[in-house]
Amino acid sequence: MKQKSQTGRDIAVRVSALSIAANAVLSLFKLEAGVFAHSGAMISDAVHSASDLFSSVIVIVGVKMASKGSDRDHPYGHERFECVAAILLSVLLLISGLFIGAAALEKIFAGGTRQSAVPGLPALVAAVVSIAAKEAMYWYTRAHALRIDSGALMADAWHHRSDALSSVGALIGIAGARMGFPALEPIASLVICLFIGKAAWDIFRDAARKMVDRTCGEQTEQMIAEYAARQEGVLGVDLIQSRVFGSKIYVDIEISADGSISLSEGHAIADRVHDAVEAAFPKVKHVMVHVNPAVTEDQRKIQK
Numbered sequence: 039m040k041q042k043s044q045t046g047r048d049i050a051v052r053v054s055a056l057s058i059a060a061n062a063v064l065s066l067f068k069l070e071a072g073v074f075a076h077s078g079a080m081i082s083d084a085v086h087s088a089s090d091l092f093s094s095v096i097v098i099v100g101v102k103m104a105s106k107g108s109d110r111d112h113p114y115g116h117e118r119f120e121c122v123a124a125i126l127l128s129v130l131l132l133i134s135g136l137f138i139g140a141a142a143l144e145k146i147f148a149g150g151t152r153q154s155a156v157p158g159l160p161a162l163v164a165a166v167v168s169i170a171a172k173e174a175m176y177w178y179t180r181a182h183a184l185r186i187d188s189g190a191l192m193a194d195a196w197h198h199r200s201d202a203l204s205s206v207g208a209l210i211g212i213a214g215a216r217m218g219f220p221a222l223e224p225i226a227s228l229v230i231c232l233f234i235g236k237a238a239w240d241i242f243r244d245a246a247r248k249m250v251d252r253t254c255g256e257q258t259e260q261m262i263a264e265y266a267a268r269q270e271g272v273l274g275v276d277l278i279q280s281r282v283f284g285s286k287i288y289v290d291i292e293i294s295a296d297g298s299i300s301l302s303e304g305h306a307i308a309d310r311v312h313d314a315v316e317a318a319f320p321k322v323k324h325v326m327v328h329v330n331p332a333v334t335e336d337q338r339k340i341q342k
Contacts, residue, residue, distance in 0.1 A: 046101070046105070046186035046187075046188065047101050047102060047104075047105035049182055049185070049186050050097060050098070050101040050182070050186060050188050050190070050191050051098050051101065051102070053178070053179055053182045053191060053194075054094040054095075054097045054098045054101075054191070054194065055094075055098070057090070057094040057175060057179065057194060057198070058091055058094045058095070060171065060175060061087050061088065061090045061091050061094070062088075062091065064087050064168060064171055064172070065084050065085075065087040065088040065091075066084075067164060067167070067168075068080055068081075068083055068084035068087060068164050068168055069081060069084035071160045071161050071163070071164035072084055072161060072164070074158065074160055075158030075159070075160040075161035075162075075164075076158060076161075077158070077161035077208075077212055080161045080164055080165065080208055080212065083165070083168065083201075083204055083205055083208045087168070087172075087201055090194075090197050090198070090201055092130070093127050093130055093131075093193070093194055093197045094194055094197075096123050096126055096127055096130075096190070097123060097127070097190045097191055097193075097194045099123065100119055100120050100122065100123025100124070100126075100190045101120055101123070101188065101190060101191070103116055103119035103120075103123075104116050104117050104118070104119040104120035104123075104190075104285075117283055117285055117286050117323075118248070118249060118283065120188060120189060120190045120285060121189060121190075121245045121246075121248045121249045122245075122249075123189075123190040123193075124189035124190045124192070124193045124241055124242075124244070124245035125242055125245045125246065125249075127190060127193035127194060127197065127241065128193055128238045128239075128241040128242035128245065129238070129242070130197070131193065131196060131197055131200055131234060131237060131238040131241065132234070132235060132238035132239075132242075134197075134200055134204075134234060135200065135230075135231045135232075135233075135234030135235045135238060136231065136235075138204060138207065138227050138230060138231045138234065139227065139228055139231030139232075141224075141227065142207075142224035142225070142227035142228045142231065143224070143228070145224040146221075146224050146225075161208075161212050162209065162212050162213060162216070165205050165206075165208045165209035165212055166209065168201070168202070168205035168208075169202050169205045169206060169209065172198050172199070172201045172202035172205060173198075173199070173202045175195075175198040176195050176196070176198040176199040176202060177195075179191060179192075179194055179195035179198055180192065180195040183195055187285045187321070188285065189241070189244055189245050189248065189285070192241065192244075193241045193245075196237045196238075196241060199237065200230075200233075200234045200237065203230040203233055203234060204227075204230060206226065206230065207226045207227040207230050210222045210226040211224075211226065211227075248282060248285065251281040251282070251283070252281065252282055253279070253280050253281065253282070254280045254281075254282055254287045254289075254321075258280070258287075258319075259278050259279075259280055261319075262278060262280070262289060262291070262315055262319060262322070263275045263278045263291070265314065265315060265318055265319075266278075266291055266293060266311045266314070266315055267293075269307070269310050269311050269314050270307070270310060271295055271296070271299075271303070271306075271307035271310065272293050272294070272295065272307060272311060273293075273294040273295055273296065273332045274293065274294040274332065275291060275292070275293055275294070276292040276293065276294055276330055277290075277291065277292040278290070278291045278292075279291075283323070285321070286321060286322070286323035287319070287321050287322045287323065288322075288323060288324050288325075288326075289315065289322055289324070289325045289326070290325075290326045290328075291311070291315075291325060291326070291327055291328070292327075292328045292329075292330055293307070293308070293311060293327060293328070293329055293330065294329075294330050294331070294332040295307050295329050295330070295331065295332060296331075296332060297331030297332055304329045305329075307329060308327040308328075308329050309327075311325070311327045312325045312327050
């Protein structure tokens with residue numbers, strides 16, 4: 039289990055480091071294009087890309103803290119630190135969307151849709167390059183987030199998507215200004231603001247659910263129970279309970295075994311169930327097994 043956690047951490051750090059490098063290059067590229075082409079929309083988009091550097095740093099810190107092993111003060115590990123990172127990123131994502139929406143409303147109500155200088159072609163090219171690059175980064179980060187079940191990395195993926203959407207607004211604004219319709223940019227930005235807000239809420243809700251103890255789901259519990267029941271010496275599963283802790287699952291299970299066996303034999307059966315379940319279900323971090331003596335048919339008659 040420790041090796042799996044290390045692998046997930048390494049993947050998240052590597053993806054985030056790549057995001058930092060790509061965002062740094064893209065921000066400088068868009069800034070230069072915005073200044074050279076006299077495009078305020080592209081300069082603002084460059085600042086938005088630069089802000090994503092901070093979100094990638096949060097991912098790295100969050101997954102590194104979450105991958106730390108158990109200690110005296112944290113006997114169940116540190117997995118929930120990744121949830122904290124995801125919540126912070128969802129808030130940053132929401133703030134980013136609100137800034138885009140506020141800037142759009144300001145342009146609409148202040149009559150700022152008229153643009154004195156028509157943006158040059160390099161700004162248009164930079165917007166297209168930004169959309170393609172950030173969308174590719176979104177799908178790349180999302181794929182790895184799903185692979186290691188990382189809420190923080192998924193939130194960072196949506197930061198890339200929000201930047202791509204921001205560039206869509208910039209593209210529409212630049213193209214509209216060149217065609218004589220500068221009002222297209224704030225209108226597109228308002229729609230983009232709503233998409234970003236929805237993504238921020240979904241990320242926050244998923245992270246908040248992982249912060250509160252809940253079951254891993256009836257289907258997963260049934261699969262674990264059925265697998266445990268197939269282990270040697272297990273006569274049945276009397277009870278199974280689970281709770282999700284960050285991205286990991288803790289399971290409490292009661293099994294039935296022959297009541298005439300020795301304590302050592304019962305302990306060996308419990309060990310087999312413990313090891314088998316943890317090996318078969320990578321997301322299960324720990325299984326607590328309790329062994330009950332199986333009730334025979336004669337005992338049931340006596341009880342009746």
